[in-house]
Amino acid sequence: MNIVIFGAPGSGKGTQSEKLINEYSLHHISTGDVLREHIANGTEIGKVASAIIANGQLIPDNLMIDILADNLKNHPDAIEKGVIFDGFPRTIPQAEALNELLKKEYDSEIHAVVGLEVAEDELVRRMIERGKSSGRADDNLETIQKRLSVYHKQTQPLCEYYKNAGKYRPINGNGTVDEIFGEIKEQLKK
Ligand code: AMP
Numbered sequence: 001m002n003i004v005i006f007g008a009p010g011s012g013k014g015t016q017s018e019k020l021i022n023e024y025s026l027h028h029i030s031t032g033d034v035l036r037e038h039i040a041n042g043t044e045i046g047k048v049a050s051a052i053i054a055n056g057q058l059i060p061d062n063l064m065i066d067i068l069a070d071n072l073k074n075h076p077d078a079i080e081k082g083v084i085f086d087g088f089p090r091t092i093p094q095a096e097a098l099n100e101l102l103k104k105e106y107d108s109e110i111h112a113v114v115g116l117e118v119a120e121d122e123l124v125r126r127m128i129e130r131g132k133s134s135g136r137a138d139d140n141l142e143t144i145q146k147r148l149s150v151y152h153k154q155t156q157p158l159c160e161y162y163k164n165a166g167k168y169r170p171i172n173g174n175g176t177v178d179e180i181f182g183e184i185k186e187q188l189k190k
Pocket of ligand 1: 009031032033035052053056057058059060064086087088089090094138147
């Protein structure tokens with residue numbers, strides 16, 4: 001099963017992905033983690049990404065799509081295991097490219113989109129809290145506000161996109177980690 005874990009920054013995508021991997025042994029792709037690794041290693045991609053991330057904006061679609069396609073190519077067992085896409089897609093063109101890639105290269109598709117729905121003030125609270133220890137250049141109030149605004153403009157339309165495709169599974173993302181995970185498992189069983 002290929003799952004997109006979807007939600008605003010701070011909605012718990014990374015945390016719930018970890019739990020899903022442990023439960024279902026899926027291949028995990030976090031595009032944010034891939035980019036942070038590039039930055040840490042000082043690669044060309046890292047150089048492009050670093051200022052964009054610190055400014056709360058999105059990396060260009062073509063670069064993200066290449067990163068994603070490479071990741072799948074480098075993990076030949078990924079589709080067989082099932083993939084959890086965490087932080088990708090973030091725009092409609094990314095979602096369309098993902099559909100096409102899965103279909104053409106792997107004769108596969110996205111089976112479910114788990115949407116973590118969290119109140120805005122809680123998102124801010126969580127990211128500020130995470131910023132105390134994450135060392136992330138984007139977990140500060142100014143950048144958090146930019147990231148939320150980018151999310152509303154560029155990423156949230158995907159909600160409608162996946163609803164129209166009959167794949168969107170809304171989850172109340174305001175409870176405890178285990179409560180939320182329980183709800184995700186219920187939805188995935190369906
Ligand atoms: P995340 O760890 O998912 O919160 O991602 C951190 C940052 O990496 C985002 O704010 C974007 O700047 C960048 N990023 C991660 N995934 C994508 C994506 N699919 N498209 C564009 N930018 C991305």
